Amino acid sequence: MLYFLVAIAAIAGLLFGYDEGIIGVARPLLVKDYPLSQFVDGFMSAAVPLGALAGAIIAGRLTERFGRRRVLMGAAALFAIGALAAAAIGAIWQLVLARLVLGLAIGVAAVTAPLYIAETAPLSIRGALVSTYQLAITFGIVASYLMGIAITGDGTWRSMFGLGCVPGLLFLLGLIFLPESPRWLMMHRGRTEAAASLRRLRKAGAAIEAELDEIEAAVRSSAKASTHVSDLMTPYVKPALIVGMGLFFLQQLSGINAVIYYAPVIFEHAGFGNAQTQVLATIGIGMVNFLTTILAMLLIDRWGRRPLLVFGFLGTAISLLLIAVAVLVPGLLPEWMVIVCLAAYIASFAISLGPLPFVVMSEIFPLRVRGIGMGMASVSNWGFNFVVVFAFPLLLESIGLAGTFILFAVVCLAGVAFTLVRVPETNGISLEQIEAHLQTSRPLVELSARPRGETV
Template identity: 35%
Template sequence: MTTTTTDDDHVAGVPTAIPDDTGAAETAQRAKRHVTRVAFVAALGGLLYGYDTGVISGTLIEIGKEFSINSGVQELITASILVGAILGAFLTGPVSARIGRRRAILIIAGVFALGVLFAALSPSPLFLILSRLFLGLAVGGSTQTIPTYIAEIAPGPRRGSLVTVFNCAIGVGILAAALVGVTLNGAVSWRFMIGVAVVPAIVLLLGMLRLPESPRWFVAQDRIGPARRVLRWLRPDDRTAEDELDEIRELDDAEPHGGAGQWAQLRKPWVRPALIAGLIVAAFTQLTGLEMMIYYTPTILTTAGFPHVYSLWANVGVGVVYLVMTFVGSRMVDRIGRRRLTLVMLPGAAVSIGLFGALFAANGGKLSPVVTIVLILAFMFFQAGGIQVVGWLVGSEMYPLRIRAAATSLHAMVLWGADLLVTSTALSLTGWIGLGGTMLLYAALNIVAWILVFRRVPETKGKSLEQIEKSLRNGTFLPHRTRSEG
């Protein structure tokens, strides 16, 4: 016995006939495998993001030698991908709203593939800068679309662990880039080190062809049949799928179709608490200093007395800690909660980086390399296992369906803008107030982040996307807020 569908209900990636005569346990396991496969394939975009942004640190010296360029041009080559990421985050929102999350990711995969090939074949520094700018469109687009796509596919109790597969993939990409930089530098051309990323880009493209569209996007387009098909494929039984579909439709009907565009709707008062909460997390995932450590650890360690070769290997250690703690955090986020995990880990990050700054300043700029690396890795431990885990997660789940594309675009733009700010000012700050003063500043920003998260970011653990949206509409979204106060 099978459940069939009409042509109007056909959905890419979902079979036209789904067996309904299997046992409940087998059906539930099958649905669980479907959801997991969707998350892991889509998360390849995170691996590409991590590798493409990180590989430049291991190739820049060889690029500089081949093109005979100064440090200013090298900075442009490094930063161009971040500028592209901001543009990509802005441009992908309207695209994913119009054509769907799945098709947007297919385009992103194509841009990833073309971008790394253009960069690897660059005949001049200007062409390389433009290629990395183009590649950045895919980096920013992936962070806008992929977490949202996974969140809209995932069941509420597993949403945190599934969305943070994207974070883990970023960690894999960063670590792979660090290993490539330290082991292949000088052994192969920098062009190969950059161009090899075309392989996972093609795998992402082919994998997405076999996955379905988000059921929530289908509902927003008034395509209820395809939405039902996808939910029945992803959920353990038809009753669960129908209940979720009814909840999605109820909230979709509550918001009039048409009227002001998504960007204009971001100004609505009832949306504002989610926007403030999400953008706080987006900004402070970068402003608290983690990306500065990833980009400049070799420079910091050389300043602290490490030989250059050990600094490169220490950078690999930073990548390992980032990946391990991102994985641990992703396993804990659905148990502990997003808000609680962030509040528990931020004080440790503040103490670690603050102690580094204080000791460095008190010792006149001379600090034991061993103490330095211990404090840096401790900082990475608390940062990567806390706020970094929830940065993209809260952006994928806090915003209402009707404005989700625009809101997630803004979320990604703020995050990448903060990343660009940190990247472009870290060395200047070090020159102005010293390495110790810079670390103390980042410690203070970790404290500010804790205060803002405590006051403005609610817990979303275990709630469906529709329950989160209902809390916004009835005024109980903020932490410590009751329905009567709303």
């Protein structure tokens, strides 16, 4: 049941990747029917992160009140409705509205799906299982790119948008058969229902009493705690908020979504004039993203979060600087080096900056404010996603591709310092032990593993 739950919850990531990537593929066909100004084009692309920002703002409250599973069911319905609406538009403003709806679903699911997986996963493989959400995002992006080859011809952009309804309905259907998070049940309905959920999620005959005792103790210790947004600024929660929001800030300003949205444009600026070459190179980049994310899943619970973050930030910074040099000094590096450097950038991101903010976000917040804490971290994610995607064409026009990539590289170098100073190593530490450490008021970065049941 656990792996079925993870597979279903990860469909939220697939839909995220597909709905974000498909606009770049469908745009050349769409503009034949609906010519777009640069402003409308930018806003249409940025409608998804803008809607997701609104979804992130409300997701925390919804998950705390209604539970993780039911909120995901609502998001699944919005995915299906948004996809059908995008396929049936009669004016461009209707497409913007449909993509805002899709963004709302993505924003809610981006908080709730990693939370749902983290609260149901065993300690030993929690990082890998939460990372399936990011893996599904990369798969969705590749699927959207492949649509550019599989579906061609005038008006076929409607089919591209409409196909997003299929995984949305599968997502909704699968959730019907899943249990609620045992941690949410313990907090709202008591030990009996939490135990029933946990038994469905663990191997037959597995001892669950120790895990239930730890969850119940954490709930009891925070029984009088409120769940207002202002509680995130209390001394023992604020360090978690800084890490959660900071990682997503750095993730987005590393430039990843600008690269995903505008990969064909980047190849054009780098000297690849043939449209088919641009599409094939873009698909290749998507495959690198997908395959390296699989590698990340294998390493997250072995190497730990901090080493992978440092490796990822350094790799993205170096790759971006090399691309900037290639653009600034044409002929200094062969054109194929641009593809190699861009692939290295994507690989560095996918093994680190892609999955880890979602993993760390789902681990570091105390149970009582986990939903709203993750919601606020996602506000950082989607707010800066919108800024980067909307501003990228303007940056290209003002400071050029090289200047833009240098700016992103500086952010990545700042990420190394942030990781070393602020980000804790959560590998091998239960959610309840992380919460107990926060309550000691010691720096979060000093978090270390302790035997199960030992107090701090």
